[in-house]
Amino acid sequence: MTVQSADLIALEQQLGANNYKPLDVVLSRGQGVWVWDVEGRRYLDGLAAYSAINQGHCHPRIAAAMIEQMGKLTLTSRAFRNDQLALFYRDIAELTGSHRVLPMNSGAEAVETAIKAVRKWGYEVKGVPAGQAEIIVCADNFHGRTLAVVGFSSDPESRGGFGPFAPGFRMVPFGDADALEKAITPNTVAFLVEPIQGEAGVIIPPAGYLKRARELCTQHGVTLIFDEIQTGLGRTGKLLAEEHEGVEADVTLVGKALSGGFYPVSAVLSNSEVLGVLKPGQHGSTFGGNPLACAVARAALRVLVEEGMIENAAIQGERLLQGLRAIRSNIVRDVRGRGLMTAVELAPEAGGARGYCEALKTRGVLVKETHEHTIRVSPPLVIKPEEIDWLVEQFDAVLSSGN
Known part of the structure; x- marks a missing residue:
């Protein structure tokens, strides 16, 4: 019998110390910039384990x-x-x-x-x-x-x-x-x-x-x-x-x-x-x-x-930054970054970044909030131009809906 996400989340909450507040997605496999949950749903990893997976999953x-x-x-x-x-x-x-x-x-x-x-x-x-x-x-x-x-x-x-x-x-x-x-x-x-x-x-x-x-x-x-x-x-x-x-x-x-x-x-x-x-x-x-x-x-x-990952970070980072800055949304206060280390800061009236991270998860993007109002975006350095564009499209759809 296949274990479901809900079962594993419940077990974590029962036995684990409550010192993290992760998004409710249970990952079981990763390759490059992509990860899959236990039900087989695919997501683009926009966090790269806080930059620990610069080289991509399971290189x-x-x-x-x-x-x-x-x-x-x-x-x-x-x-x-x-x-x-x-x-x-x-x-x-x-x-x-x-x-x-x-x-x-x-x-x-x-x-x-x-x-x-x-x-x-x-x-x-x-x-x-x-x-x-x-x-x-x-x-x-x-x-x-x-x-x-x-x-x-x-x-x-x-x-x-x-x-x-x-x-x-x-x-x-x-x-x-x-x-x-x-x-x-x-x-x-x-x-x-x-x-x-x-x-x-x-x-x-x-x-x-x-x-x-x-x-x-x-x-x-x-x-x-x-x-x-x-x-x-x-x-x-x-x-x-x-x-x-x-x-x-x-x-x-x-x-x-x-x-x-x-x-x-x-x-x-x-x-x-x-x-x-x-x-x-x-x-x-x-x-x-x-x-x-x-x-x-x-x-x-x-x-x-x-494999040229450092150079790719510079090129794709600029593409990501410009793409995110082009989004027209009243709730975006600032978009900043260097290379593939990027942040989208939301205005206080947005009600916090957590809800937008959860909305992005439903669209196949995994990112995480920090300091309540900011979404960090730091995908693996192996990301391709078309993946950057798709990532920006998902942000556009979620942030524009908050206007």
Whole structure:
């Protein structure tokens, strides 16, 4: 007997923690930009697992690499070396220009790793007094769900009820270089920022902001950390979003699409100075840098580059942006994006974005609301022009009906 969506949803609600509010669609299969539910209905995936599936669902070359490695060796811990880790280091360092790499599993772990490393760098290299290191972050940031990270979130839903929190963080408005400059003190060890704020609703900073941040960090001896876990690896039409302003961070965090959706893999990419402060026994992960993860990540990076997905993101992203902006609807307040990282912000009188996401689901498009009034649109980077046009048609039909 075939299990129905309603049965699985009921089981989830009975046994699972109520910490997510997904759309009521139960997916069982995916290929490229398309996914199918348990009843066989097809949908265009307009979210790509929050940019973890840039390479498309079940990419055959990544799958083949994973299957091959699974038959050889999956885990050794870092107590021993394996034959994939050094090759992963080489591949990602050559691609990004990094000097040192520290592999982890989730994006949140990469953020925590960076926080630990820059604090240690601050004490041992910059000379900040013990226990006084400060890290500057931005309002409306999203860097994960760990206790340290939610402690410097400005979102009451993320941090409410989870304190007490770790000290040592100062918050400034996103996109305001003057505020950043004023917040820097002799104890500032790092500025942690998303080049584009994803969870906040695809908020793009003013032109020149990242470049000015780079100049200020260099001037004051502050480590610049770009959280590119969502913006990186082709999503914005460049390998890394920092390239749009021609700047280079001291520390770059990548994850999500680093495995093409097959396996949790993240990495801290750094100059030698910051990661050089870590010594054996001071930080690590049993699964971080395991041979299966490294083989999958190497394949995911290869297909991203060799199959032109980054260039396609730039071309199709512009097509998507222009198509969405051409929609005539009184409830659309703004359409913004870079590459295939796009958002449609609705006016308050629209009554929230959730209902429009549900309406799009009935038309075969899966997207998700964020911050109540915004719909994020970030399909896999393998999307084709005709699929972009069809996607825009569905948005037009749903948004125009809200006039």
